[in-house]
Amino acid sequence: MIVLKFGGSSVASADRIRHVANIVKSQIDRGQVLVLSAMGDTTDYLLEAGDAAYRSGVVSFDNIEKIHLETIKKLKLTAKARGEIKPLLDELKSLLSGISLLRELTPRTRDYLVSFGERLSVRITAAYFNSIGIKARAFDSWDAGFVSDSNFTSAELLAESWGLIPQKLIHVVKSGIIPVVTGFIARNLDGNITTLGRGGSDLSATMIAASCGAEEVQVWKDVDGILTADPRIVPKAKPVEIATYDEAAELAYFGAQVLHPRAMQPCMKTGTPVLVKNSYNPEAPGTRIVSSIEGHGGKKSRTTDAKSAAPKKTPVRAITTKRNVTLVDIVSTRMLGQYGFLAEVFSTFARHSLSVDMVATSEVSLSLTLDAAHDLSSLKKDLSRIASIDIKTGKAIITIIGDVRRSSEILARSFKTCEIIGVKTQMVSQGASKVNISFIVDDSEAAEVVKAIHMDFFESFEPAGGKRADTGKKTTGGKA
Structure with a gap:
């Protein structure tokens, strides 16, 4: 049936x-x-x-x-x-x-x-x-x-x-x-x-x-x-x-x-x-x-x-992008050794009915992304009581779905491609499912990044032992 x-x-x-x-x-x-x-x-x-x-x-x-x-x-x-x-x-x-x-x-x-x-x-x-x-x-x-x-x-x-x-x-x-x-x-x-x-x-x-x-x-x-x-x-x-x-x-x-x-x-x-x-x-x-x-x-x-x-060749299954997102950077020395700090941050987002797409943390900072449709003025006011807040609009999430066992290769090649086309990546995160790698770029550059990474992984790829074809992209010196 x-x-x-x-x-x-x-x-x-x-x-x-x-x-x-x-x-x-x-x-x-x-x-x-x-x-x-x-x-x-x-x-x-x-x-x-x-x-x-x-x-x-x-x-x-x-x-x-x-x-x-x-x-x-x-x-x-x-x-x-x-x-x-x-x-x-x-x-x-x-x-x-x-x-x-x-x-x-x-x-x-x-x-x-x-x-x-x-x-x-x-x-x-x-x-x-x-x-x-x-x-x-x-x-x-x-x-x-x-x-x-x-x-x-x-x-x-x-x-x-x-x-x-x-x-x-x-x-x-x-x-x-x-x-x-x-x-x-x-x-x-x-x-x-x-x-x-x-x-x-x-x-x-x-x-x-x-x-x-x-x-x-x-x-x-x-x-x-x-x-x-x-x-x-x-x-x-x-x-x-x-x-x-x-x-x-x-x-x-x-x-x-x-x-x-x-x-x-x-x-x-x-x-x-x-x-x-x-x-x-x-x-x-x-x-x-x-x-x-x-x-x-x-x-x-x-x-x-x-x-x-x-698929037998490329380690990447597909590439997608989520456009027009907002990047929120939260910086506070209170994060050092304070297990309750993150709980306080995310409870604040919950009170404002905000859903987070990506999260990346360091010892003193937290970066995350939100849909741009939200008015974040009241959120910023609440978070400012516990941390320094920087909100950047006009961003896009580039997500690469692929073989987690080759994530280092995927990330290295993707960043190299971004470097070649002159695009700066701003945040990196790997999903809990372990099948995706995501990073942030300016929204105006999202389409160019998707095209370039797709060309590298799907249009220029040859099996091990061969050489990747010329992507046709300009370089800043040396070979792509």
């Missing part, structure tokens, strides 16, 4: 849904569960309709109705399919009317509103599958065993979901029917609809795969998997063939938003492989995410063998 998740762009139109059907047919013998997002921009349209009803009392969802009815028409579905979505459209109209009358849009109501996108998507897709001979059944996630807490807009799945999901789905798959399940949404114990927050649709898929003991989960996106760098910065960025959960999570945290770290947690628990594929380019191998590359901890797949896919 495998689980396939398709995002909004992958089911955005009748043509895209037909394409999804072809992907499903190519693996029809494997036993499948599909998890779908809302079609295209439907979620945004729903939120806009809700805001219009709330602020102006206007009830209008013509664009939402048009997208789904036109898709049904283009897929040449029967009146029965139209009949399946009409009650949902009527329900949506009633909800918007209620919002306009009460002029109230609570987080609970917003989650209810947003859920219509996924609920419409699975019904249309399942109806199309059945029309072309693929046995399928649409499932709202609560009918597939998903139970969440009541933290509306960012709910967490409850532990009982682990037992309920296989009870609801495995027998359906064994009967030769493909469950087509709504991603991103669930219900709490009171029966109220919730949404699962960032990465919620991917989390729905990985939760099904992990709880049902699936061979793998395929997350179909609009990119060729995880890339060695942001292609907007590095046009020659290449797909990463294989990565560990830790590496993928670090990449996501520091800017490579292909798969949210939260979505990988169920598969990390069970060792279920995650394959990130491109629905627009299904022949591309994509990126395979596993618990361990050496020995490949986790279940094998027909798609890729981890040992054969593991």
